Amino acid sequence: MSKIVIGLDIAGGDFAPNCNFEGAKLVLENLSDKIHLVLIGDENVIKTGLSSYGIDENAVSIFHAPEVIEMGDTPMRALMSKPNNSISVGLGLLKAGKIDGFASAGNTGAIFGASVVALGTVIENIRPCMMTFVPRLNNRDALMLDIGASADSKPENLYQFAMLGHTFYKYIMNVENPKTGLINIGEEPEKGNEVVKAAYKLMNGSTDFNFIGNVEGNELFSDKADILVCNGFTGNVVLKLCEGFYKLSRHFGFSNEYLERFNYENQGGSAVLGINGAVVIGHGISNGKAIMNMVKFSAEIVENKLPWRIKEALSSNEQ
Amino acid sequence: MSKIVIGLDIAGGDFAPNCNFEGAKLVLENLSDKIHLVLIGDENVIKTGLSSYGIDENAVSIFHAPEVIEMGDTPMRALMSKPNNSISVGLGLLKAGKIDGFASAGNTGAIFGASVVALGTVIENIRPCMMTFVPRLNNRDALMLDIGASADSKPENLYQFAMLGHTFYKYIMNVENPKTGLINIGEEPEKGNEVVKAAYKLMNGSTDFNFIGNVEGNELFSDKADILVCNGFTGNVVLKLCEGFYKLSRHFGFSNEYLERFNYENQGGSAVLGINGAVVIGHGISNGKAIMNMVKFSAEIVENKLPWRIKEALSSNEQ
Numbered sequence: 001m002s003k004i005v006i007g008l009d010i011a012g013g014d015f016a017p018n019c020n021f022e023g024a025k026l027v028l029e030n031l032s033d034k035i036h037l038v039l040i041g042d043e044n045v046i047k048t049g050l051s052s053y054g055i056d057e058n059a060v061s062i063f064h065a066p067e068v069i070e071m072g073d074t075p076m077r078a079l080m081s082k083p084n085n086s087i088s089v090g091l092g093l094l095k096a097g098k099i100d101g102f103a104s105a106g107n108t109g110a111i112f113g114a115s116v117v118a119l120g121t122v123i124e125n126i127r128p129c130m131m132t133f134v135p136r137l138n139n140r141d142a143l144m145l146d147i148g149a150s151a152d153s154k155p156e157n158l159y160q161f162a163m164l165g166h167t168f169y170k171y172i173m174n175v176e177n178p179k180t181g182l183i184n185i186g187e188e189p190e191k192g193n194e195v196v197k198a199a200y201k202l203m204n205g206s207t208d209f210n211f212i213g214n215v216e217g218n219e220l221f222s223d224k225a226d227i228l229v230c231n232g233f234t235g236n237v238v239l240k241l242c243e244g245f246y247k248l249s250r251h252f253g254f255s256n257e258y259l260e261r262f263n264y265e266n267q268g269g270s271a272v273l274g275i276n277g278a279v280v281i282g283h284g285i286s287n288g289k290a291i292m293n294m295v296k297f298s299a300e301i302v303e304n305k306l307p308w309r310i311k312e313a314l315s316s317n318e319q
Numbered sequence: 320m321s322k323i324v325i326g327l328d329i330a331g332g333d334f335a336p337n338c339n340f341e342g343a344k345l346v347l348e349n350l351s352d353k354i355h356l357v358l359i360g361d362e363n364v365i366k367t368g369l370s371s372y373g374i375d376e377n378a379v380s381i382f383h384a385p386e387v388i389e390m391g392d393t394p395m396r397a398l399m400s401k402p403n404n405s406i407s408v409g410l411g412l413l414k415a416g417k418i419d420g421f422a423s424a425g426n427t428g429a430i431f432g433a434s435v436v437a438l439g440t441v442i443e444n445i446r447p448c449m450m451t452f453v454p455r456l457n458n459r460d461a462l463m464l465d466i467g468a469s470a471d472s473k474p475e476n477l478y479q480f481a482m483l484g485h486t487f488y489k490y491i492m493n494v495e496n497p498k499t500g501l502i503n504i505g506e507e508p509e510k511g512n513e514v515v516k517a518a519y520k521l522m523n524g525s526t527d528f529n530f531i532g533n534v535e536g537n538e539l540f541s542d543k544a545d546i547l548v549c550n551g552f553t554g555n556v557v558l559k560l561c562e563g564f565y566k567l568s569r570h571f572g573f574s575n576e577y578l579e580r581f582n583y584e585n586q587g588g589s590a591v592l593g594i595n596g597a598v599v600i601g602h603g604i605s606n607g608k609a610i611m612n613m614v615k616f617s618a619e620i621v622e623n624k625l626p627w628r629i630k631e632a633l634s635s636n637e638q
Contacts, residue, residue: 137567148504151512185467185555193470193552217559221567233512234556236504240536241557245564248456248540254573 003036004299005061007099008291010041010049011068011086012106014284017045019105021053023291028059030292035299038099040090042066065089071284075109087111091118094277101298103269105282105291112149112272112281119277122311127157128274129164130281132239134228135261137221143169144183144220144228147270148236155198158182158229159206160314164273165227166209167313171304173226181215181225183234188214195231203229208317265290268297273310278302322355323618324380326418327610329360329368330387330405331425333603336360338424340368342610347378349611354618357418359409361385384408390603394428406430410437413596420617422588424601424610431468431591431600438596441630446476447593448483449600451558453547454580456540462488463502463539463547466589467555474517477501477548478525479633483592484546485528486632490623492545500534500544502553507533514550522548527636584609587616592629597621 008024010017024037039046043064050057067082069075079088090102091114104111116128129146136142145161145168146153153161162180169178182200184192189200191214203211215225220238230238246262249255260266269282269290278301282294301307327343329336343356358365362383369376386401388394398407409421410433423430427449435447448465455461464480464487465472472480481499488497501519503511508519510533522530534544539557549557565581568574579585588601588609597620601613620626 137570151504151510151515183556185470185552185559191470193550196470196552217556217561218563218566220560221563231512233504233515234553237502237536237553237557238560240504241539241560242536244537244540247537248577249568249573251456252573252575252577254568254571256571258567258571 003034004101004302005036005038005099006295006298007038007040007063007090007093007102008295009086009090009102009104009106010039010046012104013282013286013291014071015287016105017041017049019286019288019291021049021055022288023295024060025053025055026288026292027295028055031296031299032059035295037061037295038063038093040065040093041086063089063093069107069110071107073107073110075107075113078107079110079114087114088118091115091279094279095119100302101278101280103280103282103294103298105269105284105286105294108281111279115272115275115277115279119275119279121274122276122307123314126160126274126314128272129161129232130270130272131165131168132270133267134220134242135258136223137258139223140173141261142220142226142228143173144230144235144238145273146230146232146235147239148232150232153195153231155195155202158195158199158231159202160274162203162209162211162227162229163313163317164310165229167310168273168306169226171306171309172300175226177210178226179212179224180209180227180229181212183228183230184214184216186214186216266293268293271297271301275307276311277307322353323420323621324355324357324418325614325617326357326359326382326409326412326421327614328405328409328421328423328425329358329365331423332601332605332610333390334606335424336364336368338605338607338610340372340374341607342614343379344372344374345607345611346614347374350615351378354614356380356614357382357412359384359412360405382408382412388426388429390426392426392429394426394432397426398429398433406433407437410434410598413598414438419621420597420599422599422601422613422617424588424603424605424613427600430598434591434594434596434598438594438598440593441595441626442633445479445593445633447591448480448551449589449591450484450487451589452586453539453561454577455542456577458542459492460580461539461545461547462492463549463554463557464592465549465551465554466558467551469551472514472550474514474521477514477518477550478521479593481522481528481530481546481548482632482636483629484548486629487592487625488545490625490628491619494545496529497545498531498543499528499546499548500531502547502549503533503535505533506535585612587612590616590620594626595630596626
């Protein structure tokens, strides 16, 4: 079997480029039977980095992209003024089929926006979104989406997030008929804001996924739902609050296997769902381990043909 | 100094009436120098309860209200079909000045709705809201509002929540110029959904409170803001997620003084802000300790003339 080729943005992350060399080294040590890395960024920076991290140049590919989008840059402005930035170059390689997936811990807005523009959406009327994992106490992680790609969502968007989530959970988590819940402030269908109430009506009785109703904030860690659908505003607040709790627990020296599942290092980042390609965005503060897991997660998405599965699911729904 | 008279709804709570007798007993044991209780509910139930809990009938007052609004009742329907329910009777006593404050762990929607109707809002154009405390690591609790009184909020509502929160924090927490933040998904003014972006513009530079900008989910436990403004949907999800985390920590046997501040038993419930009267709603699962703290919190609100202070602050803003 040929290896999965993942493009890694060397310029991405608060601690770039070093975090990416550390990550690349871990990928080579742990996943080289399965993954081939293409390092994307300034060639000189890459060669110097490989040498100082003791990585054999022949073990990876290098693709030159001299410009850098900084973490604080305004996404669209930066993408336009720096056409040879590592994100755009990486997405170009993905579109051209030179790599199978692209992974970056860089500027989230820039990666998300450029992905949608460069690769296109799987169907015409869809708003792509981003996902995260929510550790459940007695079960594997739940999937939550959207986590901030859009701040405002219409009921139809939430319905599509449910379809994206269903397909993700089926093919990546290998659960045949996962339970989809709507994050809300009460159990009853008539609870919530106008958008969520309308989304409930759309989702209830759907044959596209297995809708189990509303899920409240204190139920996210339970087995109630495998997929947690919400608008990007709510999802982002929940995601960051979980980070806050994880930090608190570390602060107090509380630690166990379950809590470690909240650690971003182990989560692999957030896949962009609804576009024609495998793109994973890592946490800005990624260290080497987080970068390795981001690359690994990208490869899982490629291996399970997720973008193609999603296109298939949503295209059949359109007809 | 005369005692503060608090009306306690005997029929309120999942474990009513017993939780309320337990709570009343704790109030008598710990706070009787300051608080006089009026127990509101079915007279026979109250007399039987007092006797079986060994409470002297002469230590409290009793006000007969034979009907009960159940936790699962549809609020408005129940309020109309049961005019002699303990909530409406209690609010009637409050309006008539027979009690100084009203506390109930009953049906939240019914208490909130009946409070607004019976007591009226402090100014004409205001949406009352509910609050909770968010424990901060290195400081006293932050105040978060709204936590679910309204699921949809306009920018003007969020602005008013900030004024309510500022007044609360100034007079209840005794902080002269507390910092007000807006819960959002990024630090920059242009981040967030349309409502939050518009609210930021309204709040920025306000002389009604000390606006310090956006606060993200992972910053709620930090010192960044004393007052956390959000719509009721977001606030409710955050509140319940905090409950979920507290439960997780208990599940794992993690415990310390800080974590105990997340325990609803110690928080005293949620005050209804923006109405002409001191009303506190307790958690449905309240036990005796939680009921005592709910009564204590009600008395603090009365003692610090909070509804009147809020009316003053908002009325001067109207002119």
